Amino acid sequence: MCRRYQKHNLIQFLQDHLNIRLPLELVVMEKMTRVSTALGSAAVGGKTMFCHLDAPANAISVCRDAGQVVVAGRNIFKIYALEEEGFTERLNLRVGRKPSLNFSCADVMWHQMDENLLATAATNGAVVTWNLGRPCRNKQEQLFTEHKRTVNKVCFHPTEVHMLLSGSQDGFMKCFDLRKKESVSTFSGQSESVRDVQFSMKDYFTFAASFENGNVQLWDIRRPDRYERMFTAHTGPVFCCDWHPDDRGWLATGGRDKMVKVWDMTTNRAKEVYCVQTIASVARVKWRPEKKYHLATCSMMVDHNIYVWDVRRPYIPFATFEEHKDVTTGIVWRHQHDPQVLLSGSKDSTLYQHAFKDASRPVDRANPEGLCFGLLGDLAFAAKESLMAGEAGRKPGYPGGDRRYPIFFFKKPDVTEQFAQVSSVLSVFEAPAGGGGGGGGGGGGVVGGVGAGSCMDWFVETARLYLLSGKPFAELCDHNAKVAKQLNRPQVSTTWTMLRIMFSEPANLGSSTNHNIGKLGTLPLLNSFSMKELSSGLNERNKESRQDNIHNLEINVNNNDVDNEETEGSEGQAEYVFGDAELDDDDLYSMEHDNQTEEPEYTLPQEAFPLRHEIMEQPAAPELLEKAESPHVSGSEAESSTGGGGACLTPSESVSLISVSQLLFPPHLPPAFFGPVVKEMLAHYAEQGDVQMAVSVLIVLGERIRKEIDDLTQEHWYMSYIDLLQRFELWNVSNEVIKLSTCAAIGCLNQTSTTLHINCSNCKRPMNNRGWICDRCRQCASVCAVCHHVVRGLFVWCQGCGHGGHLEHMRSWLRDNTHCPTGCGHLCEYT
Amino acid sequence: MNVNADPHASPSTYPICSVCQKMIFDKEPSRSIHRLYSTGPSSFIPEEEVRDSIRHTHTRTHTNSLPFFLCIQIVEAWSLDMWVVEPHAELLLAELCSPTGRLDHLTQVMGLHPHYLQAFLRCQFYLLRRDGPLPLHYRHYIAIMAAARHQCWFLVLLHVQEFYRIGVCLEWLKGLQYANEKLRNLNTLNKILAHRPWLITKEHIEALLKTGENSWSLAELVHAVVLLAHFHALASFIFGSGINPDTLTPVSSYCTCELTGFGQLEQDILLSKSPESELESLLERMRRLREEKEEEEASEEEMVIRFEKEKKESLFVGSTDFDDQMISPSRVSRFVEDAAFGYQDFARRGEDNPPTFRAQDYSWEDHGFSLVNRLYSDIGLLLDEKFRTACDLTYYNMASREGVDTSMLRRALFNYVHCMYGIRYDDYDYGEVNQLLERNLKVYIKTVTCYPERTTRRMYDRYWHQFRHSEKVHVNLLLMEARMQAELLYALRAITQYMT
Numbered sequence A: 001m002c003r004r005y006q007k008h009n010l011i012q013f014l015q016d017h018l019n020i021r022l023p024l025e026l027v028v029m030e031k032m033t034r035v036s037t038a039l040g041s042a043a044v045g046g047k048t049m050f051c052h053l054d055a056p057a058n059a060i061s062v063c064r065d066a067g068q069v070v071v072a073g074r075n076i077f078k079i080y081a082l083e084e085e086g087f088t089e090r091l092n093l094r095v096g097r098k099p100s101l102n103f104s105c106a107d108v109m110w111h112q113m114d115e116n117l118l119a120t121a122a123t124n125g126a127v128v129t130w131n132l133g134r135p136c137r138n139k140q141e142q143l144f145t146e147h148k149r150t151v152n153k154v155c156f157h158p159t160e161v162h163m164l165l166s167g168s169q170d171g172f173m174k175c176f177d178l179r180k181k182e183s184v185s186t187f188s189g190q191s192e193s194v195r196d197v198q199f200s201m202k203d204y205f206t207f208a209a210s211f212e213n214g215n216v217q218l219w220d221i222r223r224p225d226r227y228e229r230m231f232t233a234h235t236g237p238v239f240c241c242d243w244h245p246d247d248r249g250w251l252a253t254g255g256r257d258k259m260v261k262v263w264d265m266t267t268n269r270a271k272e273v274y275c276v277q278t279i280a281s282v283a284r285v286k287w288r289p290e291k292k293y294h295l296a297t298c299s300m301m302v303d304h305n306i307y308v309w310d311v312r313r314p315y316i317p318f319a320t321f322e323e324h325k326d327v328t329t330g331i332v333w334r335h336q337h338d339p340q341v342l343l344s345g346s347k348d349s350t351l352y353q354h355a356f357k358d359a360s361r362p363v364d365r366a367n368p369e370g371l372c373f374g375l376l377g378d379l380a381f382a383a384k385e386s387l388m389a390g391e392a393g394r395k396p397g398y399p400g401g402d403r404r405y406p407i408f409f410f411k412k413p414d415v416t417e418q419f420a421q422v423s424s425v426l427s428v429f430e431a432p433a434g435g436g437g438g439g440g441g442g443g444g445g446v447v448g449g450v451g452a453g454s455c456m457d458w459f460v461e462t463a464r465l466y467l468l469s470g471k472p473f474a475e476l477c478d479h480n481a482k483v484a485k486q487l488n489r490p491q492v493s494t495t496w497t498m499l500r501i502m503f504s505e506p507a508n509l510g511s512s513t514n515h516n517i518g519k520l521g522t523l524p525l526l527n528s529f530s531m532k533e534l535s536s537g538l539n540e541r542n543k544e545s546r547q548d549n550i551h552n553l554e555i556n557v558n559n560n561d562v563d564n565e566e567t568e569g570s571e572g573q574a575e576y577v578f579g580d581a582e583l584d585d586d587d588l589y590s591m592e593h594d595n596q597t598e599e600p601e602y603t604l605p606q607e608a609f610p611l612r613h614e615i616m617e618q619p620a621a622p623e624l625l626e627k628a629e630s631p632h633v634s635g636s637e638a639e640s641s642t643g644g645g646g647a648c649l650t651p652s653e654s655v656s657l658i659s660v661s662q663l664l665f666p667p668h669l670p671p672a673f674f675g676p677v678v679k680e681m682l683a684h685y686a687e688q689g690d691v692q693m694a695v696s697v698l699i700v701l702g703e704r705i706r707k708e709i710d711d712l713t714q715e716h717w718y719m720s721y722i723d724l725l726q727r728f729e730l731w732n733v734s735n736e737v738i739k740l741s742t743c744a745a746i747g748c749l750n751q752t753s754t755t756l757h758i759n760c761s762n763c764k765r766p767m768n769n770r771g772w773i774c775d776r777c778r779q780c781a782s783v784c785a786v787c788h789h790v791v792r793g794l795f796v797w798c799q800g801c802g803h804g805g806h807l808e809h810m811r812s813w814l815r816d817n818t819h820c821p822t823g824c825g826h827l828c829e830y831t
Numbered sequence B: 001m002n003v004n005a006d007p008h009a010s011p012s013t014y015p016i017c018s019v020c021q022k023m024i025f026d027k028e029p030s031r032s033i034h035r036l037y038s039t040g041p042s043s044f045i046p047e048e049e050v051r052d053s054i055r056h057t058h059t060r061t062h063t064n065s066l067p068f069f070l071c072i073q074i075v076e077a078w079s080l081d082m083w084v085v086e087p088h089a090e091l092l093l094a095e096l097c098s099p100t101g102r103l104d105h106l107t108q109v110m111g112l113h114p115h116y117l118q119a120f121l122r123c124q125f126y127l128l129r130r131d132g133p134l135p136l137h138y139r140h141y142i143a144i145m146a147a148a149r150h151q152c153w154f155l156v157l158l159h160v161q162e163f164y165r166i167g168v169c170l171e172w173l174k175g176l177q178y179a180n181e182k183l184r185n186l187n188t189l190n191k192i193l194a195h196r197p198w199l200i201t202k203e204h205i206e207a208l209l210k211t212g213e214n215s216w217s218l219a220e221l222v223h224a225v226v227l228l229a230h231f232h233a234l235a236s237f238i239f240g241s242g243i244n245p246d247t248l249t250p251v252s253s254y255c256t257c258e259l260t261g262f263g264q265l266e267q268d269i270l271l272s273k274s275p276e277s278e279l280e281s282l283l284e285r286m287r288r289l290r291e292e293k294e295e296e297e298a299s300e301e302e303m304v305i306r307f308e309k310e311k312k313e314s315l316f317v318g319s320t321d322f323d324d325q326m327i328s329p330s331r332v333s334r335f336v337e338d339a340a341f342g343y344q345d346f347a348r349r350g351e352d353n354p355p356t357f358r359a360q361d362y363s364w365e366d367h368g369f370s371l372v373n374r375l376y377s378d379i380g381l382l383l384d385e386k387f388r389t390a391c392d393l394t395y396y397n398m399a400s401r402e403g404v405d406t407s408m409l410r411r412a413l414f415n416y417v418h419c420m421y422g423i424r425y426d427d428y429d430y431g432e433v434n435q436l437l438e439r440n441l442k443v444y445i446k447t448v449t450c451y452p453e454r455t456t457r458r459m460y461d462r463y464w465h466q467f468r469h470s471e472k473v474h475v476n477l478l479l480m481e482a483r484m485q486a487e488l489l490y491a492l493r494a495i496t497q498y499m500t
Helices: A007-018 A024-044 A384-396 A456-464 A472-486 A490-502 A506-512 A530-560 A568-581 A586-592 A608-617 A621-632 A635-648 A651-664 A673-685 A691-701 A711-727 A731-740 A744-751 A805-815 B019-029 B045-063 B069-078 B080-084 B088-098 B106-111 B114-129 B136-149 B151-167 B170-175 B179-195 B202-209 B218-240 B267-272 B275-295 B300-316 B331-335 B365-375 B379-390 B407-420 B430-435 B439-450 B459-464 B470-498
Strands: A049-051 A059-062 A068-074 A077-083 A087-090 A105-110 A117-122 A127-131 A140-144 A151-156 A164-169 A172-178 A183-188 A195-197 A206-211 A213-222 A227-230 A238-243 A252-254 A261-264 A269-276 A282-287 A295-297 A306-310 A319-321 A327-337 A337-346 A351-356 A371-372 A379-384 A407-408 A422-431 A794-795 A804-806
Touching: A007 B470, A059 A327, A059 A337, A105 A151, A117 A151, A117 A164, A127 A164, A127 A337, A164 A195, A172 A195, A172 A506, A172 B170, A206 A238, A213 A238, A227 B470, A252 A282, A261 A282, A261 A295, A282 A327, A282 A337, A282 A351, A295 A327, A295 A337, A306 A337, A319 A635, A327 A744, A422 B151, A456 A472, A456 A691, A472 A691, A490 A691, A490 B300, A673 A691, A673 A711, A673 B069, A691 A711, A691 A731, A711 A744, A731 A744, A731 B170, A794 A805, A804 A805, B080 B179, B106 B114, B106 B218, B114 B136, B114 B379, B136 B179, B136 B218, B136 B459, B151 B170, B151 B218, B151 B407, B179 B218, B202 B218, B218 B365, B218 B379, B218 B470, B275 B407, B275 B430, B300 B407, B300 B430, B365 B379, B379 B470, B407 B430, B407 B439, B439 B459
Parallel strands: A059 A105, A151 A195, A195 A238, A238 A282
Antiparallel strands: A049 A351, A059 A068, A068 A077, A077 A087, A105 A117, A117 A127, A127 A140, A151 A164, A164 A172, A172 A183, A195 A206, A206 A213, A213 A227, A238 A252, A252 A261, A261 A269, A282 A295, A295 A306, A306 A319, A327 A337, A337 A351, A371 A379, A379 A422, A407 A422, A794 A804
């Protein structure tokens, strides 16, 4: 800073430039202010109260002794007295029959030294001062009409009686000496509109100005020719700035970019020391008296609350005042040494006094825990330290396969700190690598809480291998069933088979696959299962599989263990599920608890045979379906029921049961009959987290089921599945899904950013999109650079030089050469 | 793939539209349409002028780099994001983005002001193609709806083509009643916004947002509003500059009158004033105003009266040429419902007028921006950039004079448009408008902003005779932006009121 004038030269300067002739008084004044404010603070007390104004307020200002407040707006200009019980109107300054635009105030300021002196900024560009000491009704004292555009801000010098500063839309700031008729100096920001001007509280000569283009300038009042310093504070307009009342170097700025920034101006370059991100553009910012780190903000749009922030904790407001119903336009602390009472005016035509004790504290209501899943099943969890300590004491059964990384955050206790002491713990749980086969739960593997869907390999594999179109329906189902089976997801596999059975035409069915029809009779249900396999499986492995299942049950609970499930367990389980899906009563029984859609018959005694007879009376399909999906009700639930009830299933029994149900199976059922059930099943899969299944079935079944499910649900499933696929970078699959979807909203997903801009390889001009003939140079652009024939099919080209040709030709050429085959000299690269 | 296959173009049906026939045969049967620049990008501006200046722009900005060099640059970067880095590639970007693969006429004419074009394209690109709340085909359909309100065949055709490319819901193109209900609900907002934006209330917003099958979300609505305002204003520009449809459309398929009006050029008017005197007097008036400002200050009442006077006076401007009831039949009518709903003056004689909109109470910078940007991220920045560029654009010359500060004139144009829409600036002396804008210009302004489809070549030619075409395009840009901002302000204010 260029400070040519030293302290003792002040008198000289004032006489030279501003015609202030009372230098001694100045010093005395400064001291007096101190004394009186110190005394005054004791007198202020306050509670939350408000009064209605007649019109929206644009700005408010409070008089030095905190006894009165002035409210100014387009249609209001009044003074209210602040009393213990409420506001009382003291004076209406809008006088005259037809109030002029000079009364339409954008800003108002009460002089902090002279109780009778007010200044307003009018929307028509006038700066008006008012003397309350005038004996007549019209208190207007002086009128400066030097600004061409709206004046956004007026500011009295904090210690100098006669000095007034204004900032206007026209980009100029003017300094007025109130004893003169016109401005004494004009400062040109050389940029756009001035939004705020503020005298520094501590440096006598300095003021800050904020601009619409995001800049903040520092000026020396003695040097109107150029600013002392300028920096860009925000993107977009800086609506307000405020000097820290105690710390001379700190300036807070608020902008349209929703930020409040605190700048340290003592260093050579303005340094951003704190930054608070609010939720709406910041209209006003005011430091809280006596609290070094606190400031109050209000916003210009959308958000009506007043926030008090501790700048060191920028993520959550320290306190909030939520009284206003429309945007708050003016905030001011009632007394410059009292941090407890805040006044505010608003567009909703009210004037409020907020007492700090009534403020709401968002931090008390905030959720102190955070939880987030990683892509591969990792889980991060943050919580208060105290909470976590308790948890750790109880030693929850975190499986051995998981690793925990507790990270502790501590905050140093600070005596002045008003926030509750906080320290939190962040734990990261890593999923075990390479879980293979998707845990014991099989199909619904993602469900089971922390770390359950530990490995998503099954998802990726399934997505890759599934066929969704291009073959007859039955083949698609078979294929997918096989895929699911290979991946140890027997439930899913069974579902596919069921679907094929249900929706295939009976004629088709016969021809479609089965080798075992003869053996099993005409039962369509069992077509796809080899009876031999079934019986042998049950014979040999029943015991084993039971054990495995019990084992798996444990695994499921513990959510770990990779090794166990890779062996026979899984295969045994396949049979198991089959039997399960068919006939296991215990399973039905267990379903009754968690599946409310159950029909009443199922609640009958769990004895196997009577129930079976009941079923026989019914068309069998719905139950079968219900059962088919039962294992997915929840992985562990299904397991536990099989673990318990499976024992009663002897091989012979199960075979005989099957043969019984064969006979009762109605030969032909219209596919429509299955609609509601399939719908339920899909919803169930989606509910369980296996949206892949839901979407795949939806696509494969196509028209057969689409009408059953409402569009929004379908869209939701598609979106979820596509999102998952894209997270796993399965772009091809996701695109196929998008393509096959029938929802309009999904269909246009791959319409975004799909434009491919092509330039002609000869003339380098953009091609229009009609074929491969460049309409500028009349040449075919898709000629192979190696064989000079027109390329049909795959055309590969260098993105550097634009030349290319047949994939094979280019590959072989670039195997031996590094330069472009056209001879253009470009070093092409083939990857 | 033939993208511009529009089954509804039905070229042979309207060789000459009926309005034109009426004009030609009823009123002035003897006159022939002459001096139409029907082949160039604009029917008002000679083709050479546009092409020259584009070439100039290129060579000015890149003295040693030919356009095609830039082209390669773009292709190498292979990402449209690069235009942030290389601003002068705008023209080529436009070329790349346009469905026909070449600069369309609109871009060519706007290219007279490359700085603005840059902001404009960036904004339009974002609106139509980047991530946003509305699906792509909705965006183009809204564009069609907006353009159809002003019977702007140019834009309708362009976006019908774009809609075809997307290839979903093609039956919507049969007309508005084939579109889904959600879009049809937007029609009310569209027509009010296009013709009488001051009538928009929060009830309109409420009706669209109320929960139900076809309700709009706030973000979608804001996107739609911005699109509507953008294309209404763009239609103004297109008619105001007499932009011809691109040659890809069969020339024979439309009557030139739709774009140019009937193009009689009254030579006598051209010659009536000596060119110098007009410019001189304008400059003189500007100088005088500047001096006056420092001397005397008009009283408040005077200012109010001046604003009201301008507002009232705008009533008499322009509406004489045409029958108010005349609704021209056209091929875009299938996208229009309630076609009778047209412009009515903001301040109607002897009626209760809606209250004046105070610009200081709801301004773009403070309020509009925040709202728009909150609900549809980043569009605020782009629009802000566009408004700013349009308002600050100057070459410091007027006609043959150089080194002139045109800010006063630009502000007068901008505020005059807002005045017609009932938006008042406290800090503006509307007496200036009267001083600076001659009657013919006012007629032109009023026509272009309020019912652009009636703009004629004659109106365009009758003001500012010795000004360059590029300057008139500049005027047009200002009108377009002022109109867009006015529409946005009204719509956004209603949304704000709804939200509080």
